[in-house]
Every structure is written in structure tokens, then in C-alpha cells.
Amino acid sequence: MNLRNIKVIVGREYMTxxxxxxxxxxxxxVPILFAALCILPSVxxxxxxxxxxxxxxxxxxxxxxPYYVDNEAATYTDVTEMGADIAKEKLDExxxxxxxxxxxxxxxxxxxxxxxxxxxxxxxxxxxSLGTKATNAVEDYxxxxxxxxxxxxxxxxxxxxxxxxxxxxxxxxxxxVSESAIYMVISMVLGMIIYMFIxxxxxxxxxxxxxxxxxxxxxxxxxxxxxxxxxFGKIIGVALVALTQFLLWxxxxxxxxxxxxxxxxxxxxxxxxSAQDPTAIMQSMGVSSDQMDAMGMSxxxxxxxxxxxxxxxxxxxxxxxxxxxxxxxGNIPYVKLIICxxxxxxxxxxxxxxxxxxxxxxxxxxxxxxxxxxxxxxxLMIAFFIVFFxxxxxxxxxxxxxxxxxxxxxxxMIARIPxxxxxxELIVSIALLVVTFIACAxxxxxxxxxxxxxxxxxxxxxxxxxxLKQ
Amino acid sequence: MGxxxxxxxxxxxxxxxxLDKVSVDIPKGKIFGLLGPNGAGKTxxxxxxxxxxxxxxxxxxxxxxPITQEDVEKIGYLPEERGLxxxxxxxxxxxxxxxxxxxxxxxxxxxxxxxxxxxGIQDWWKKKVEELSKGMAQKVQFxxxxxxxxxxxxxxxxxSGFDPVNAEIIRKEILRLKDxxxxxxxxxxxxxxxxxxxxxxxxxNKSHLVITGGVDEIRHKxxxxxxxxxxxxxxxxxxxxGTFSVLSDEDNAGRHTAVVSLEDGCSTNAALAAILxxxxxxxxFRELIPRMNDIFIKLVTEGA
Numbered sequence: 001m002n003l004r005n006i007k008v009i010v011g012r013e014y015m016t017x018x019x020x021x022x023x024x025x026x027x028x029x030v031p032i033l034f035a036a037l038c039i040l041p042s043v044x045x046x047x048x049x050x051x052x053x054x055x056x057x058x059x060x061x062x063x064x065x066p067y068y069v070d071n072e073a074a075t076y077t078d079v080t081e082m083g084a085d086i087a088k089e090k091l092d093e094x095x096x097x098x099x100x101x102x103x104x105x106x107x108x109x110x111x112x113x114x115x116x117x118x119x120x121x122x123x124x125x126x127x128x129s130l131g132t133k134a135t136n137a138v139e140d141y142x143x144x145x146x147x148x149x150x151x152x153x154x155x156x157x158x159x160x161x162x163x164x165x166x167x168x169x170x171x172x173x174x175x176x177v178s179e180s181a182i183y184m185v186i187s188m189v190l191g192m193i194i195y196m197f198i199x200x201x202x203x204x205x206x207x208x209x210x211x212x213x214x215x216x217x218x219x220x221x222x223x224x225x226x227x228x229x230x231x232f233g234k235i236i237g238v239a240l241v242a243l244t245q246f247l248l249w250x251x252x253x254x255x256x257x258x259x260x261x262x263x264x265x266x267x268x269x270x271x272x273x274s275a276q277d278p279t280a281i282m283q284s285m286g287v288s289s290d291q292m293d294a295m296g297m298s299x300x301x302x303x304x305x306x307x308x309x310x311x312x313x314x315x316x317x318x319x320x321x322x323x324x325x326x327x328x329x330g331n332i333p334y335v336k337l338i339i340c341x342x343x344x345x346x347x348x349x350x351x352x353x354x355x356x357x358x359x360x361x362x363x364x365x366x367x368x369x370x371x372x373x374x375x376x377x378x379x380l381m382i383a384f385f386i387v388f389f390x391x392x393x394x395x396x397x398x399x400x401x402x403x404x405x406x407x408x409x410x411x412x413m414i415a416r417i418p419x420x421x422x423x424x425e426l427i428v429s430i431a432l433l434v435v436t437f438i439a440c441a442x443x444x445x446x447x448x449x450x451x452x453x454x455x456x457x458x459x460x461x462x463x464x465x466x467x468l469k470q
Numbered sequence: 471m472g473x474x475x476x477x478x479x480x481x482x483x484x485x486x487x488x489l490d491k492v493s494v495d496i497p498k499g500k501i502f503g504l505l506g507p508n509g510a511g512k513t514x515x516x517x518x519x520x521x522x523x524x525x526x527x528x529x530x531x532x533x534x535x536p537i538t539q540e541d542v543e544k545i546g547y548l549p550e551e552r553g554l555x556x557x558x559x560x561x562x563x564x565x566x567x568x569x570x571x572x573x574x575x576x577x578x579x580x581x582x583x584x585x586x587x588x589x590g591i592q593d594w595w596k597k598k599v600e601e602l603s604k605g606m607a608q609k610v611q612f613x614x615x616x617x618x619x620x621x622x623x624x625x626x627x628x629x630s631g632f633d634p635v636n637a638e639i640i641r642k643e644i645l646r647l648k649d650x651x652x653x654x655x656x657x658x659x660x661x662x663x664x665x666x667x668x669x670x671x672x673x674x675n676k677s678h679l680v681i682t683g684g685v686d687e688i689r690h691k692x693x694x695x696x697x698x699x700x701x702x703x704x705x706x707x708x709x710x711x712g713t714f715s716v717l718s719d720e721d722n723a724g725r726h727t728a729v730v731s732l733e734d735g736c737s738t739n740a741a742l743a744a745i746l747x748x749x750x751x752x753x754x755f756r757e758l759i760p761r762m763n764d765i766f767i768k769l770v771t772e773g774a
Contacts, residue, residue, distance in 0.1 A: 002539070004572075005570060008566065008569045008570055009570070012562075012566050016555075016557070016558060016562075211555070211556075212555075215553045215554065215555060215556055216549070216551045216552065216553025217553040217554050217555055218553070219522070219547075219549040219551060219553065220547065220549060220553065220554075220567065220611075220614070221567075221570065222522050223520040223521075223522055223542065223545070223547040223549070224542065224543075224567070224570040224571050225570055226539065453517075453522070453523075455551075466484070
């Protein structure tokens with residue numbers, strides 16, 4: 001192969017793509033989406049807090065009302081002497097949003113029941129808080145009814161909440177604090193990114209091959225350069241486009257999130273950026289992808305969505321939780337992760353792009369690719385599902401084999417890295433991937449060489465097989 | 471020795487034989503017509519010379535030695551199915567194709583500017599190919615074929631898609647390139663341009679070489695000793711036994727145009743003497759060489 005030719009081809013493939021409007025649009029719009037998804041939950045939460053409910057209470061038990069104390073979410077007015085029926089009718093007159101009726105105390109079962117009436121449905125959170133407060137009232141009543149001195153104090157002392165703190169140990173026996181949920185989220189985000197990039201840019205290679213074939217420019221091209229030079233030039237050019245786009249996304253997302261936190265006076269990254277080792281870039285990735293993750297998964301796996309939200313909530317919650325998160329983040333082998341991400345992204349992309357190129361060479365328009373693409377999209381989808389469903393148990397056999405088999409390993413292995421992967425497994429997996437890539441590229445080139453000059457007839461698997469043997 | 475020598479080239483695609491032991495010698499500095507009906511194997515032969523397709527048998531020699539990938543830079547190829555990147559700007563595209571032929575970016579830029587000025591299309595430089603008409607795109611493609619000053623040009627139907635004015639411009643360019651020493655392989659179905667431009671031809675039919683040689687030589691070889699005679703006078707030309715017969719004689723207000731067929735062994739001088747002896751006023755006496763078109767049809771249909 002002639003390196004000069006490949007350089008010229010790579011240059012064209014790269015420049016024509018980064019100069020396209022669609023490239024600029026995706027480069028700018030995607031980070032805006034990421035940042036919006038990053039900021040929106042906080043903004044929404046702030047807004048919901050402002051709506052305060054006016055609550056009229058008819059407390060027939062006589063024990064619950066003291067527990068309904070005014071707060072940001074609601075103000076309570078005692079209308080017990082009015083009676084439930086009249087209060088219900090006069091709700092609007094009183095200027096109240098909600099009427100809460102507490103039943104008379106059931107002395108046998110030592111409990112009460114609570115009904116809430118309102119024109120508009122009350123929120124889940126508010127409903128829960130009404131229940132919790134009534135429960136507290138009833139519990140305290142029960143404690144008092146035992147007539148034991150200081151029982152309420154004793155009961156408070158007895159209440160406990162035990163939290164599991166997870167530690168991971170490395171070979172030298174060094175322990176570090178960690179949390180599985182965070183690992184899971186990071187794994188999914190990484191797997192998702194690689195999946196997205198392979199599918200997106202692999203398809204870009206295919207489209208490029210089809211473009212050259214359908215416009216017939218290919219015949220002039222391969223009268224100047226070898227078909228293999230053309231194929232690899234295109235694959236490499238698109239890879240550089242992918243890396244450029246990725247880098248720009250990181251930078252823009254970071255800029256946007258920082259700008260937004262300045263405007264809204266909120267601290268999205270503040271705590272995280274005070275963390276010890278992780279670099280600023282890694283964090284921006286973490287934050288933006290958190291949201292991307294949630295976005296991607298909302299259609300796929302509700303449980304992982306809540307996992308993602310959990311971590312967000314805890315991050316904004318108690319500082320003790322934060323230290324666990326920071327500990328976990330600090331615990332992730334970043335250098336290894338970044339190196340492996342690049343290796344698996346590049347190799348995974350190369351493997352699939354060469355297959356996509358072969359498929360592209362066999363057709364004259366994109367509509368005909370559906371059927372021939374199937375053997376490419378199926379392993380990609382399998383890898384995707386392994387990451388999203390099997391990672392509840394990261395040591396399972398499915399995950400292990402998924403991270404070894406070359407067609408799924410780029411996605412599955414990168415998702416395994418945050419959990420720690422033995423070096424030998426990494427080496428075997430990468431070696432298998434390299435060998436498979438070389439084999440696939442060789443076979444693809446054979447198909448490609450023949451395919452790009454075949455016109456006028458829809459190619460089938462049988463044709464591809466024939467070209468392979470030529 | 472020719473710039474390109476094809477020695478017993480064979481190529482088959484599965485069961486289908488595209489070329490069967492075809493040998494042609496393409497002399498340097500000449501225009502070589504590659505003729506044949508559709509599907510005869512011309513495009514396959516062109517692709518083999520371009521090293522796009524690898525033959526199953528035989529060998530191609532470039533300047534006397536087996537052709538290599540490096541030689542491809544000295545070839546300019548205008549395929550019959552034209553094509554450029556539709557979304558790419560004309561200038562960028564021409565630069566790209568020139569660079570793939572081994573030119574440096576600066577050389578390509580300078581040379582392309584010259585061609586664009588020559589064809590009066592400087593303001594197309596920033597246009598996208600999809601904005602050009604078919605004829606305009608053809609012009610651009612012609613430039614990209616010749617910009618790297620190839621010593622061999624392979625032009626497949628170069629005039630198709632051009633209006634007569636532009637076809638004439640291209641024709642003149644082809645002749646000029648030949649004068650500068652380039653060799654041109656012209657594949658075309660237009661027999662008039664073959665007669666006008668080509669020095670040598672090869673005719674391929676059904677994957678076999680039917681005939682190859684100089685155009686004049688072939689035309690004379692297939693000539694049937696007919697003479698066109700234009701005369702005036704009272705008398706009407708009558709055949710002379712043993713010398714010639716009269717195939718036709720059209721009287722156009724006293725001006726006759728006759729076709730005379732010489733008998734075997736009769737020289738043109740003898741025929742002319744016999745004609746003059748008939749008291750005619752001879753205005754024109756011209757040997758009738760068969761048109762390439764007739765030879766083409768004859769050879770192709772005979773082979774069927």
C-alpha cells in the first residue's frame with residue numbers, strides 16, 4: 001500500500017466531513033442537549049418546591065394536628081370545629097387547596113385513617129408526607145399509651161439505620177471505598193458511548209462507500225489507487241472525524257455546564273472538581289454522560305434509570321454520601337480506563353468499519369443495505385444488551401465471554417474496566433480483537449475490491465461469498 | 471515497440487469469458503481506437519490496462535516492461551460511466567484526483583488553474599458538482615483526466631454528452647495532446663471520429679480480437695476496388711469487358727455520378743484510359759475506400 005495515497009485519501013475523507021453543516025450541528029447541539037439534561041432536573045426540583053399547598057385539617061382524633069407543622073411545601077389550618085362535610089363544601093370559600101380529614105381514633109387498633117380531598121390531584125411526595133406525619137403521631141400515641149417513663153426517648157435510641165460501605169481491595173491489599181451503583185452507571189455510560197460511536201461512524205463509512213459507488217467516481221479512483229488503499233483511507237479518515245467530534249463534545253459540554261452553573265448559581269461540578277485525582281475532562285465526561293445515560297436508558301431499562309437518578313440525588317444529598325462517591329470516583333483506574341477506552345474504541349471501530357465497508361461496496365443505494373447489515377448489527381445489539389442487563393452481576397459468565405469475543409468485546413470490556421479487570425484478560429481480549437480485525441479487514445477488502453465495480457444488480461450473501469473466493 | 475503491449479490477455483468472471491487471449495500493441499504517440507460492440511470486452515481490457523482488474527492470464531507491458539502500480543500514475547482514465555463526488559466543490563475535487571495521480575498540491579493547483587482558464591470555467595471552482603450540468607461536469611472530468619500530463623490517456627466515449635461546440639474543443643485538445651507526444655486510447659462507437667482521429671485500431675468482438683492494425687491499411691484491405699466517377703457529356707458511361715463494370719450511374723442534369731467496379735487484375739490507369747476513350751468529360755475520379763462503419767458492421771455481423 002502506498003502511504004502517500006492513503007494520506008491524501010484520509011485528508012479528503014476527514015475534511016469533507018468536518019466541513020459539513022451536519023457535523024457542525026451535531027457538534028454543537030449534542031453538548032447543549034447533554035448540558036440541558038444535566039441542568040434540567042435541578043431546575044425542575046427548585047421550581048416544584050415553590051408551590052405551597054394550603055391545607056385545611058379536620059382532626060377528629062385530636063392527636064395528629066400537632067404534627068402538621070407549616071413548612072415550605074404546605075401551610076395547615078385547623079378547621080376541626082367546622083366538621084368534615086361543611087369544610088368539604090366550603091373549601092373554595094376558605095381559599096384552601098386541600099382538605100385532610102383524620103378519622104376519630106380507633107382505640108381498639110390504636111390507629112387512625114386519613115383522607116385527603118382536593119380539586120387537583122395532590123402530588124405523590126405530599127401525599128406521602130401526610131401519611132408519614134400521621135404515622136409518627138400514631139406511633140407516639142402508642143408509645144405514650146404504654147405509660148412507661150422515657151419510653152419515647154428509648155424508642156428513639158433504639159432506631160437504627162445501618163449502611164453498607166463497600167471497599168475494594170487491590171493486589172497490594174490497599175482498600176478503598178466504593179459504591180456499586182456508581183460503577184454500574186459509569187460502565188453503562190462507557191459501553192453506551194462505544195456502542196454509539198461504532199454504530200454511528202461505522203455506518204458513516206458504509207454511506208461513504210455507497211456514495212462513491214453510486215456516483216461512479218469509484219472507477220476513476222481505483223484507476224489511481226488500489227481498492228484497499230481507498231478502503232483503509234476512508235476508514236481512517238472517518239475514525240479521525242469520530243475522535244474530533246468526541247473531543248469537541250467533551251470540551252463544549254464542559255464549557256456549557258460551567259457557564260450554566262455560573263448563570264443559575266448552582267453547583268453542578270463544584271463538589272466534584274474539588275475531588276483529588278480525576279482530571280477536569282473526566283468529570284465533565286462523567287457528568288454529561290450521566291445524563292446521556294439516563295436519556296438512553298429511559299427507553300430501555302427503567303431500573304438503571306433510577307440507578308442513575310439515585311446517584312444524582314445522593315451526589316446532591318448528604319456530604320457523607322458524597323465522600324463515598326468521591327471515593328468511588330477516585331478509585332476508578334482512570335489512566336487504564338482512558339487507554340483502554342481509546343484502544344477498544346479504535347479497534348472496535350476498525351473491526352466494524354471494515355465490515356460496514358464490505359456491505360457498502362455490495363449495494364448501490366442505502367435502501368438495499370438493510371438485509372446485508374444484519375450480521376453486523378446483531379452482535380452490536382447483543383453487546384449492548386449484555387452491558388445493560390447483565391451488569392447487575394459483573395462477574396457473570398455472559399459478561400466474561402462477552403468481553404472476550406471480539407465482536408462484543410469493545411463494548412462489554414470497556415464496561416468491565418471500572419470494576420477492575422486482570423491484565424491477562426485485557427491482553428487476551430485485545431489480542432483476539434486485533435487478530436479478528438486483521439482477518440475481517442482482509443476478507444472485507446476482498447469483497448470490497450469486487451463489489452465496488454459491480455453495478456446493476458442487487459447483491460446477495462451468495463454473491464459476497466463468490467467474491468470472497470475470487 | 472508500443473507503450474502498451476497486451477500479450478494474450480484472458481479474463482473470465484465465473485463462467486463468463488470476458489476476454490480470450492487478446493493481444494494488442496499500442497504504438498507510442500498515436501491515437502489508438504478500441505472498437506467493438508457493447509459487451510465485447512472493451513471495458514474489461516481497459517480496466518486491465520489500468521490495473522483495476524487483474525487478468526486470469528497473459529501480461530500487460532508498459533514501455534516494454536511488465537506494468538506496475540507506479541505506472542498507473544502515467545495513465546489518465548476517463549471511464550464511460552462518468553462520476554464525481556456530487557457534494558464536493560469542483561476545485562477541491564480536481565485537486566484531490568490530481569493528487570491521487572501523484573501530483574503535489576501546488577503543482578496540481580497551478581496546472582488546474584491553467585486548464586480552467588483555457589476552458590473558460592474559472593468561476594466553477596467553488597461550485598459543487600451537483601450544481602453543474604452534465605456537459606459541464608464532463609468538461610471538469612476531462613480536465614481531471616489529463617491534468618497530470620499522462621503519457622497514456624484512455625478515453626472511453628469522450629464526446630458523449632457534449633454539444634458540437636464542446637465536442638470540437640475536446641477533439642482539438644486530444645489532437646494537441648497527441649502532438650505533444652501523448653498516446654491516446656480512444657474507445658468509441660462513433661466511426662467518423664475513428665476515421666478522423668485514430669491512427670490504429672483494434673476491434674474486439676465476443677471477447678476475441680477480430681482485427682488490429684493501421685486505420686488506412688484496414689480500410690484498403692477491406693476496399694473492393696470501387697471507383698467513384700463524376701463526368702459530364704452527351705455520352706453515358708458503358709462497362710468495358712475485362713476492365714470494369716458500372717454499378718450505378720446517376721444523371722443529375724447532365725452531371726453524372728457513377729460507381730465503377732474494377733475487374734480483378736485491372737489497374738486504375740487502365741480503367742481511366744478506357745473511360746477517357748468513351749469521349750466523356752471527367753470531373754472527378756476517386757477510389758472509394760470503405761467507411762469504418764461498414765467494416766465494423768461487416769466484421770461484427772460476419773462473426774455472429
